[in-house]
Amino acid sequence: MTRAVLSLGSNLGDRLDHLRTAVATLGDAVLVVSGVYETPPWGDPDQPAYLNAVLLAVDPTAGPYDWLARARAAERAAGRVRDPRRRLGPRTLDVDVIAVWTDDDQPVFSDDPELTLPHPRAHLRAFVLRPWIDIQPYGQLPGQGWLTDLLTSGPAAAEVPELSPRPDLPLESMP
Numbered sequence: 001m002t003r004a005v006l007s008l009g010s011n012l013g014d015r016l017d018h019l020r021t022a023v024a025t026l027g028d029a030v031l032v033v034s035g036v037y038e039t040p041p042w043g044d045p046d047q048p049a050y051l052n053a054v055l056l057a058v059d060p061t062a063g064p065y066d067w068l069a070r071a072r073a074a075e076r077a078a079g080r081v082r083d084p085r086r087r088l089g090p091r092t093l094d095v096d097v098i099a100v101w102t103d104d105d106q107p108v109f110s111d112d113p114e115l116t117l118p119h120p121r122a123h124l125r126a127f128v129l130r131p132w133i134d135i136q137p138y139g140q141l142p143g144q145g146w147l148t149d150l151l152t153s154g155p156a157a158a159e160v161p162e163l164s165p166r167p168d169l170p171l172e173s174m175p
């Protein structure tokens with residue numbers, strides 16, 4: 001399995017630093033990183049605004065569960081503490097596995113609660129789709145369709161105007 005789209009989110013502490021920790025932890029597998037967006041909290045409104053970004057990672061040796069393990073390692077590196085009473089509550093870093101493709105470019109589908117693929121709520125989240133389309137303008141969310149369609153007429157479309165691009169917060173260091 002080679003290719004994965006991962007989403008990054010942070011709304012506690014030094015948010016940009018936490019996103020950078022995720023990119024650094026994923027290391028050489030990272031192919032391209034989106035710009036950063038400031039986004040209102042989704043699903044649990046009583047918490048600070050998030051910084052969100054999406055990245056495309058490639059590693060011929062990584063299977064789907066390796067991407068999950070790397071996502072969890074990045075969250076640990078950013079000191080994430082889980083609050084079991086608040087599933088969508090604030091966090092230093094959240095790294096979700098949005099979708100994975102095999103060597104021959106076939107999307108992976110899984111209904112394992114430990115790793116559901118594609119991520120079951122990705123199509124509802126402008127904070128995932130908007131940064132993703134920056135790095136893959138012709139991208140598709142497997143099982144849901146074109147990113148362009150999801151962003152213009154899907155359930156996430158209404159939230160797009162609430163996202164603020166933050167070009168002043170680059171995730172990757174300039175050459």
Ligand SMILES: Nc1ncnc2c1ncn2[C@@H]1O[C@H](COP(=O)(O)OP(=O)(O)OP(=O)(O)O)[C@@H](O)[C@H]1O
Binds near residue numbers: 096097114118119121
């Ligand atoms: N595609 C996926 N990416 C990340 N975690 C997943 C995925 N599918 C299932 N999980 C499982 O979801 C559980 C909860 O993960 P987490 O606490 O990061 O959820 P969350 O980020 O708060 O909520 P959401 O999944 O809605 O973004 C984890 O135990 C993980 O194994």
Ligand SMILES: Nc1nc2c(c(=O)[nH]1)N=C(CO)CN2
Binds near residue numbers: 010
């Ligand atoms: N804007 C925004 N809202 C969220 C986010 C997130 O990354 N961005 N993550 C959540 C839990 O996964 C819950 N709500």
